[in-house]
Each structure stands twice: as structure tokens, then as C-alpha cells.
Amino acid sequence: MKIELIVSGVCPFCLEAEKVWRVAAADHGFEFVVLDIAQPEGAALAQRLNLQTVPALLIGGVLRAVGVQSPEEALTLLHSPRQEAHDRMQQMGFAFSPDNRWFILTAQVYLMLAGLGLLMNSSFLSDNAARPAFMHLFTLGFMLFMIYGLASHMLPRFTGNPIREGSWPWLQMGLAHCGVIGYAAGYLAGRHTLIVVGAVLTWLSLAIFAFRVWPVLWPEEA
Amino acid sequence: MHKRNRLFVSIALVYGLLGGLIAIVRLIDPSLIPGNVPRAHGHIMLLGFILMTIYGIALHVLPRFGGFPLYSEQMADWQLYLANAGLPLMIAGWLGWRDMLVMVGGALTYGAIVLFGLNMILTVRAGGRGRVIPVQ
Ligand code: HEM
Ligand code: HEM
Ligand code: HEM
Numbered sequence: 001m002k003i004e005l006i007v008s009g010v011c012p013f014c015l016e017a018e019k020v021w022r023v024a025a026a027d028h029g030f031e032f033v034v035l036d037i038a039q040p041e042g043a044a045l046a047q048r049l050n051l052q053t054v055p056a057l058l059i060g061g062v063l064r065a066v067g068v069q070s071p072e073e074a075l076t077l078l079h080s081p082r083q084e085a086h087d088r089m090q091q092m093g094f095a096f097s098p099d100n101r102w103f104i105l106t107a108q109v110y111l112m113l114a115g116l117g118l119l120m121n122s123s124f125l126s127d128n129a130a131r132p133a134f135m136h137l138f139t140l141g142f143m144l145f146m147i148y149g150l151a152s153h154m155l156p157r158f159t160g161n162p163i164r165e166g167s168w169p170w171l172q173m174g175l176a177h178c179g180v181i182g183y184a185a186g187y188l189a190g191r192h193t194l195i196v197v198g199a200v201l202t203w204l205s206l207a208i209f210a211f212r213v214w215p216v217l218w219p220e221e222a
Numbered sequence: 223m224h225k226r227n228r229l230f231v232s233i234a235l236v237y238g239l240l241g242g243l244i245a246i247v248r249l250i251d252p253s254l255i256p257g258n259v260p261r262a263h264g265h266i267m268l269l270g271f272i273l274m275t276i277y278g279i280a281l282h283v284l285p286r287f288g289g290f291p292l293y294s295e296q297m298a299d300w301q302l303y304l305a306n307a308g309l310p311l312m313i314a315g316w317l318g319w320r321d322m323l324v325m326v327g328g329a330l331t332y333g334a335i336v337l338f339g340l341n342m343i344l345t346v347r348a349g350g351r352g353r354v355i356p357v358q
Contacts, residue, residue, distance in 0.1 A: 139267065147275055155231065158223040158282050196249050203242040210235040217228045 002031045004058040006042055006051065017055040017068045024074040052095045064162075065091050089162035089215070092153055099169035103149030110141025110180065133187035140180045140202055148172070148209055161219045164212040172212070175205035223282055224295075226302055230278030233306065237270025257317030265316070269309050269331060277301065277338060285345050293344035297337045305334035 003025045007014035018034055025032035035042035037054055049056070049063050057065045057077070064077055096104065117134035156163045182198030185191075241263050248259045285292045292298060311327025314320070 143272055147272070151231070151275065151279065154279060154283070155223075158279075159228070192249075196246070199242070199246045199249055203239070203246060206238055206242055210239060213235065214232070217223075217232050 001060045002033060002058075004033045004035060004045070004061075006035045006037055006046055006054055006056040006058070008037045008054045011054050013068045014055045017057070020069055020071055020074050021057065024071065024078060028078055030078075050095045050097070063090060090165040091162050092156040096149070096153055097165070099165070099173065100149040100153045102173065103145050103152070103169075106177070107142050107145035107149065110137050110145060114138035114141060129190070130188055133184040136180065137184050140176070140183070144202075144206070145176065148176070151213060152209075155213060155216045159216055159219075161216045163216050168208060168212050172205045172208040175201045175208070179203075179205055226295075226299060227278040227282045230274050230281070230302060234271050234274035234278065237266050237274065237309075241266035241271060255317065257319055259317070262313050262316040265309070265312060269305075269312075274305065277305070280338075280342065284342060288346040290345055293341050297341045301334045301337040301341070304330045304337065308332075308334065 003021060005014075005018060005021050007018060022032055024030075035045060037043055037046050037051075045051075045058075046054075046056070049058075051063075051066075053066050055066065055068065056063060057069070059077065065073075069077065092100075114134050114137035117130070117137060121128070121130055121134055152163060152169065179198045179200075179202030182194050182201060184198070186193070186195030186198055244255060244259060244266065245263045247254050248263070252259070281292065281298050308327045308330030311323050312331060313327075315323030315325075315327055
């Protein structure tokens with residue numbers, strides 16, 4: 001496996017990180033590459049990862065950490081059992097990762113839909129059966145999605161602990177979209193089964209979110 | 223991140239899952255849970271899930287954005303106790319048709335809201351106590 005460290009010439013900590021990882025890589029027989037962010041290879045990689053901070057560490061092509069690690073932390077990262085793509089622990093960078101960017105972006109779409117719906121519901125339609133639909137476009141589509149995006153982005157950085165990434169956030173997102181849309185459509189179409197299915201899917205997305213965030217708040221070592 | 227703030231976020235997650243579950247049960251069979259279930263669900267979600275997430279994250283990040291330490295850690299601790307004493311009473315009151323319980327729980331919950339509001343105002347206000355956050 002390959003260990004890549006992205007560094008910058010103007011970053012005083014990068015030398016420290018390079019020392020730690022050069023030793024750790026040699027000890028474990030990994031290939032070790034240092035990439036300068038000012039050079040084309042480093043810049044291209046940093047751009048692909050949306051990287052805003054150095055030093056940044058990739059193990060097997062996956063962004064695993066930013067900042068300087070102690071030799072002990074380096075060892076833990078190398079031996080972390082969670083290497084599989086579907087259950088990956090990952091640090092968050094300064095910029096939004098694509099999953100969190102999409103949570104935030106789509107939250108705004110739901111906000112506009114909800115506002116429009118409530119406005120039309122009270123002004124043009126006298127029947128209020130659709131009220132839970134528009135209210136949950138707001139509470140689920142906007143509030144819940146904002147919490148998904150912001151909390152997954154901020155909590156790993158507040159605590160310094162990695163979060164479950166890989167396909168988990170996308171599964172959470174897919175369930176949430178299907179859930180909210182199904183739930184709202186169920187009320188609008190008067191289809192009770194659709195409401196229940198939407199409710200259950202939304203709940204599952206919340207359960208995945210809790211599963212991802214829990215180890216950020218309560219890491220195993222602590 | 224302070225343990226109390228992590229507790230706020232963790233408890234919020236539990237309330238979120240619980241509130242969702244109650245709503246699902248209600249959808250499947252309204253007779254399974256007695257009382258004013260929509261109202262209880264709404265407030266478990268808004269006071270338990272959303273507000274407690276905001277509490278935990280705001281208590282952590284607003285002092286840092288403001289450049290001053292939190293005005294009072296003790297106020298924030300009491301905020302945690304009051305919020306979590308009040309909401310269960312409110313829920314019990316709604317599910318048991320006991321307005322008195324809702325009122326008492328509501329007063330405790332409101333106490334937490336006021337503690338949070340004052341703490342934040344005194345923290346973020348320019349020139350607070352003027353202590354600079356130590357590095358780390
Ligand atoms: C364009 C923006 C908005 C419009 C036009 C709007 C309009 C409405 C209307 C007409 C209702 C009553 C629905 C009914 O009972 O049939 C309602 C309810 C509600 N709105 Fe808004 N609203 C907007 C934004 C917001 C925002 C920003 C929030 C929260 C921060 C919010 C929170 C709520 C809540 C929680 C209810 C449910 C209250 C109830 O039980 O009636 N709304 N809104
Ligand atoms: C798993 C996700 C959720 C499900 C399955 C769900 C389902 C429901 C259902 C079935 C109702 C009753 C609708 C009616 O017949 O009047 C309801 C009401 C409500 N929900 Fe949700 N909901 C969810 C998430 C949320 C969230 C995250 C919030 C707030 C942030 C929220 C806020 C409310 C409010 C304020 C009401 C109205 C309560 C009332 O009428 O007093 N819900 N929800
Ligand atoms: C101290 C805290 C709180 C207390 C004691 C409280 C109490 C109540 C009570 C007694 C009602 C029923 C009013 C009626 O009979 O029409 C109510 C409705 C409502 N509350 Fe709260 N509440 C609190 C905080 C909140 C917060 C923080 C939110 C939103 C973020 C919220 C959102 C709502 C909504 C949307 C309704 C209307 C539900 C509906 O009409 O179906 N409440 N609340």
C-alpha cells in the first residue's frame with residue numbers, strides 16, 4: 001500500500017509530519033511519497049480532494065488525516081481495521097466534502113418548496129390535509145438536511161475524531177430523499193402506505209446518521 | 223469538545239430516533255400510543271433533536287467565533303440539566319393529558335432556553351470578559 005503526504009514549502013509543521021510518516025512507512029514496509037502542493041502532481045491531488053489544509057495524509061489513495069500526527073497516532077491509522085470502502089473512517093477537511101455539500105445544497109431546495117407549499121396551502125387551498133406534507137418538507141427537507149450536512153462537517157473537526165464515510169453518507173442521503181419525498185407525496189396523494197414508507201425510510205436515514213456520528217462523539221479509546 | 227456539549231448532541235440523536243419512532247407507530251396504528259401524540263412528537267423533534275443539537279454545537283463554536291471563552295460553564299451545565307428535566311415532563315404531560323405536567327416541564331425547558339440565551343449574549347457581546355481563549 002502507498003502512503004502519500006501532501007505538504008507545502010511554507011508550512012513549518014509539514015517537516016514534522018514528514019519525519020513521523022517516513023519512519024512509520026519504513027517500519028511497516030509501505031511505499032512513501034511526499035507531494036508538494038506547489039507542484040503539478042500535488043496540486044492536482046489537492047484539487048481532486050478539495051483540500052484546504054496541509055499536511056494531508058493519504059493511505060491507499062484515501063484521505064485519512066490532516067495535520068501532524070504523533071508516532072502513536074500514525075501507528076493507529078496504519079492499523080485501523082476500518083479500511084474497507086463501505087465502512088471508512090475519515091477526517092473532514094476545511095472545505096465541504098461532496099456529501100455534505102449536497103446535503104446543504106438540497107436543503108435550500110426543500111426550504112423553497114416548503115415555503116411555497118405553505119404559502120399556497122393557506123392562501124389558495126382551503127383543505128388542510130396537506131399541512132403535514134409541507135411542514136415536513138420544512139422540518140425534514142430543510143432542518144434535518146442542514147443538520148446532516150453541518151454536523152457531519154463540523155463535529156469531526158470539533159473533536160478531532162474521524163467519521164464514517166465511504167458509502168454511508170450516500171445511503172443516508174438516498175434514504176432521506178426517498179423518505180421526505182415519499183412522505184410528502186403520500187399526504188398530497190392521500191396514500192397512507194406511501195406516508196408510512198416515507199416515514200420509515202426517513203427514520204432509517206436518521207439511524208445511519210446517528211451510527212456515523214456516534215464514534216465521532218465517543219471514540220473507542222476515550 | 224467539552225463532554226457536556228457532546229452529551230447535548232448525543233442526547234439529541236436519541237430524541238431524534240425516539241421522536242421518529244413515535245411518529246411511525248402513530249401512523250401505523252393511532253391507538254397504540256395514547257395522548258396528544260403529534261404534539262409530543264413535534265416537541266421531541268424540535269426541543270429534543272433540533273434545539274439540543276444547536277445547544278451542543280453553539281456552546282462549542284460560538285465562543286470560538288467570538289474570540290472569548292464561554293461566559294459561564296456552570297450556566298451551560300444547568301442548561302443541560304433543565305432541558306433534560308423539562309422535556310420528559312412535557313412529553314409525559316401530553317401523552318397523559320396532564321396540562322399541569324406540561325406547564326412544569328415547559329417552565330424548566332424555558333429555564334434552559336433563558337440560560338442559553340443569556341450565556342450566549344454575554345459570551346458573544348463585544349468586550350465580554352475580555353479573556354482570550356487559550357490555544358487548544
Ligand atoms: C416562505 C416562508 C414561509 C411561509 C410562506 C410559511 C407559511 C406557513 C403557513 C401558512 C403555515 C400554516 C400551515 C397550516 O396550518 O396549514 C405555517 C406553519 C408553520 N411554519 Fe411556516 N412559513 C414559512 C417559513 C417558515 C419558517 C422559516 C419556519 C421556521 C423557522 C416555519 C415554521 C413553521 C411551523 C413549525 C409551522 C407549523 C405550525 C402549525 O402547527 O401551524 N415556517 N407556515
Ligand atoms: C422520522 C421522521 C419523521 C416522521 C416519520 C414524522 C411524522 C409525523 C407525523 C405522522 C405527524 C403527524 C401529522 C398529523 O397527522 O398531523 C407529524 C407532526 C409533526 N412533526 Fe414530524 N415526523 C418526522 C420528523 C420530524 C422532525 C425532524 C420535526 C422537526 C424538526 C418534526 C416536526 C413535526 C411537527 C412540529 C409536527 C406537528 C405537531 C402537531 O401537530 O402538534 N417532525 N410528524
Ligand atoms: C418552553 C418551551 C415550549 C413549550 C412550553 C411549548 C408549549 C407548547 C404548547 C402548549 C403548544 C400547544 C399550543 C396550542 O394548544 O395551540 C405548542 C405548540 C407548538 N409548538 Fe411549542 N412549546 C415550546 C417550545 C417550542 C419550540 C422551541 C418550538 C419550535 C422550534 C415549538 C413549536 C411548536 C409548534 C410548531 C406548535 C404548534 C403545533 C400545532 O399546532 O400542531 N415549541 N407548544
